[in-house]
């Protein structure tokens with residue numbers, strides 16, 4: 261197997277080449293945007309590259325179609341070896357079949373693994389989801405409370421108590437209600453801490469401005485100078 265690339269205008273297109281026993285060249289774009297080229301055993305690399313260049317507009321179109329219709333992260337299957345994110349790092353799932361004792365069912369972080377010990381393999385997804393939620397509660401909530409306390413002090417706000425909850429939202433990371441309650445998507449625990457802080461501060465700024473006008477942006481910049489960088493990182497990361 262060969263990894264190589266071609267240049268098409270300003271774009272570099274990487275491809276994976278395998279030689280197979282066939283007569284013509286086959287080019288496919290996989291849903292994770294990889295370009296897979298199957299070439300006849302004796303085909304010359306320059307000729308293969310020429311053909312890929314000719315197909316480049318089609319390849320780019322396929323890649324952008326996949327980008328707009330599905331996330332890069334493939335559907336999770338909750339099997340051993342699969343990668344899962346936690347605080348911006350990738351971990352591998354390791355599923356360990358435990359003796360028939362549901363009490364010993366546990367999820368723990370060990371080195372680069374998320375270990376799931378369970379007597380019932382059908383519970384893996386539920387256990388991992390619950391583990392993420394408990395981590396979100398243990399890490400995001402106190403972080404948000406700290407940032408909230410600093411925020412109200414710095415802006416001399418008369419807000420008596422910190423109102424906060426988690427809610428799964430398919431298209432957003434957080435929201436702030438008219439009554440000043442901060443709601444965070446627990447999925448955010450998968451993102452780097454810098455990005456979690458950005459989402460919380462963004463929502464805190466909505467305690468003062470409920471829209472995204474210039475004043476809102478100024479306030480957000482006052483509290484987090486590099487918010488744009490963090491926002492971009494979050495978008496790249498969780499795409």
Ligand SMILES: [Zn+2]
Pocket residue numbers: 462466471472
């Ligand atoms: Zn907003």
